[in-house]
Amino acid sequence: MTQERLWQVLDPSWGDPRTLSALLCSSVAAVVLLKWLERRQIQQKMKEARRARDLALEGMEKAAGRFKQENPGTQTEQILSLTMMELVEKLKDGSLSPESILYTYMGKALEVTREVNCLTDFIHGCEDQLQKLKNQKEKGLLYGIPISIKEHIDCKGHISSGGMVKFLGQVKEEDSVIVQVLKYQGAIPFVRTNVPQTMINYDCSNLIFGQTLNPLNHQKTPGGSSGGEGALIAGGGSILGIGSDVAGSIRLPSSFCGLCGLKPTGNRISKLGVVSPIVGMESVVPALGPMARDVDSLALCMKALLCEEMFRLDPTVPPVPFNEEVYTSSKPLRIGYYEGDGYFQPSPSMKRAIQETRKLLQDAGHTLVPFVPPKIDYMVDELFTRGIFSDGAVHLVDCFKGDIVDPTLKSQFNTYRLPALVKRVLAIVLKPIYPRIARHLSALCGVG
Numbered sequence: 238m239t240q241e242r243l244w245q246v247l248d249p250s251w252g253d254p255r256t257l258s259a260l261l262c263s264s265v266a267a268v269v270l271l272k273w274l275e276r277r278q279i280q281q282k283m284k285e286a287r288r289a290r291d292l293a294l295e296g297m298e299k300a301a302g303r304f305k306q307e308n309p310g311t312q313t314e315q316i317l318s319l320t321m322m323e324l325v326e327k328l329k330d331g332s333l334s335p336e337s338i339l340y341t342y343m344g345k346a347l348e349v350t351r352e353v354n355c356l357t358d359f360i361h362g363c364e365d366q367l368q369k370l371k372n373q374k375e376k377g378l379l380y381g382i383p384i385s386i387k388e389h390i391d392c393k394g395h396i397s398s399g400g401m402v403k404f405l406g407q408v409k410e411e412d413s414v415i416v417q418v419l420k421y422q423g424a425i426p427f428v429r430t431n432v433p434q435t436m437i438n439y440d441c442s443n444l445i446f447g448q449t450l451n452p453l454n455h456q457k458t459p460g461g462s463s464g465g466e467g468a469l470i471a472g473g474g475s476i477l478g479i480g481s482d483v484a485g486s487i488r489l490p491s492s493f494c495g496l497c498g499l500k501p502t503g504n505r506i507s508k509l510g511v512v513s514p515i516v517g518m519e520s521v522v523p524a525l526g527p528m529a530r531d532v533d534s535l536a537l538c539m540k541a542l543l544c545e546e547m548f549r550l551d552p553t554v555p556p557v558p559f560n561e562e563v564y565t566s567s568k569p570l571r572i573g574y575y576e577g578d579g580y581f582q583p584s585p586s587m588k589r590a591i592q593e594t595r596k597l598l599q600d601a602g603h604t605l606v607p608f609v610p611p612k613i614d615y616m617v618d619e620l621f622t623r624g625i626f627s628d629g630a631v632h633l634v635d636c637f638k639g640d641i642v643d644p645t646l647k648s649q650f651n652t653y654r655l656p657a658l659v660k661r662v663l664a665i666v667l668k669p670i671y672p673r674i675a676r677h678l679s680a681l682c683g684v685g
């Protein structure tokens with residue numbers, strides 16, 4: 238149809254067709270321009286956050302450099318080679334000073350982040366905490382131990398973004414309860430570590446701070462979501478870190494980076510002062526927990542955290558201290574294990590690790606009982622996925638207004654953002670061919 242014919246068909250009462258087409262074109266142009274401006278604004282915010290990170294790390298480098306210059310005899314290599322328990326002992330008997338350990342780890346953490354991009358911030362208040370410790374008579378269980386903190390756990394004077402633009406610019410006025418308790422026990426929080434956007438991801442990338450690499454193999458991810466912690470500790474830049482986990486976020490990076498990690502029982506450790514794009518999670522409870530190079534360090538950290546001070550700061554945490562008697566008991570245990578859960582296919586190396594562990598435990602006198610996890614499909618789809626996304630992922634998707642989705646999250650996010658009706662229809666259509674995908678889509682509709 239020619240343009241002339243089109244003008245003839247259009248009802249003249251609509252107005253001049255030329256005006257109409259001009260209006261249409263300018264509306265499209267305005268939308269494109271607005272989108273472009275919005276994207277530019279988002280990118281600007283990301284750039285500012287990155288710049289703040291770079292400035293903070295520059296400050297950290299200067300402080301570490303100054304200490305090195307003023308204390309040329311510091312045994313850096315020796316300090317970095319000690320286990321956390323050895324550091325604790327040497328700090329206690331005074332043969333090592335908290336500052337020599339803190340500044341040594343600051344220097345090493347900077348080295349590691351240059352290689353794998355695991356740091357998002359330097360906690361400048363660590364130098365105040367150092368001074369405070371010097372004036373304290375009582376030495377806490379973690380006296381003088383530098384500790385790294387996952388990025389979404391609040392530290393006074395810093396932002397907690399979870400890799401999301403929405404949370405940038407909100408400088409926290411208080412330390413989270415866990416950070417307060419760590420300081421109370423004499424630890425020195427000194428750096429914050431990278432996370433994947435939203436933290437609902439097993440990679441470790443966001444568009445603000447970038448992708449974190451695995452120090453054992455740069456072609457691989459350190460895992461997520463506590464991937465910055467995993468990379469930093471495995472690279473030797475921290476002796477102890479705090480991560481969080483609802484479905485593997487401490488355990489996966491610990492495994493990928495050759496570390497030890499513990500996801501405590503939900504509500505065992507206070508989560509007051511932690512940012513998350515998912516609200517609720519009442520039936521699938523996330524937990525904060527330690528990551529380190531050995532089990533003794535995890536146990537000491539748990540012992541330090543489960544104290545009166547935490548129960549006082551967060552009365553919702555059951556006041557149950559660390560059970561030393563159970564932990565140190567050598568009584569033989571009855572331990573259940575499985576090689577595969579029937580849902581996720583374990584790799585041959587995972588199967589081998591299970592068998593090797595089983596054998597070690599049996600040789601140590603424990604009784605090992607194989608079992609098959611019951612109702613696994615129901616557990617994953619109905620209890621886990623529907624539990625986490627009980628609102629049909631509406632709040633999570635909402636948090637992306639004014640943000641750009643990281644490529645590592647895109648396919649996952651595209652499913653979350655589907656309208657509930659589309660998810661429901663797709664679940665019905667796909668059920669006969671892909672029952673597992675159908676169940677997942679149905680669970681993503683949430684409850685109600």
Ligand SMILES: CCCCCCCC/C=C\CCCCCCCC(=O)NCCS(=O)(=O)O
Pocket residue numbers: 436437438439461462481482483484485486487513523524617621622
């Ligand atoms: C009980 C484990 C079941 C895993 C089922 C996975 C099914 C796949 C469905 C959706 C993918 C969801 C990925 C969830 C990743 C969660 C990673 C994590 O633990 N993040 C920590 C969030 S926290 O709030 O900071 O603890």
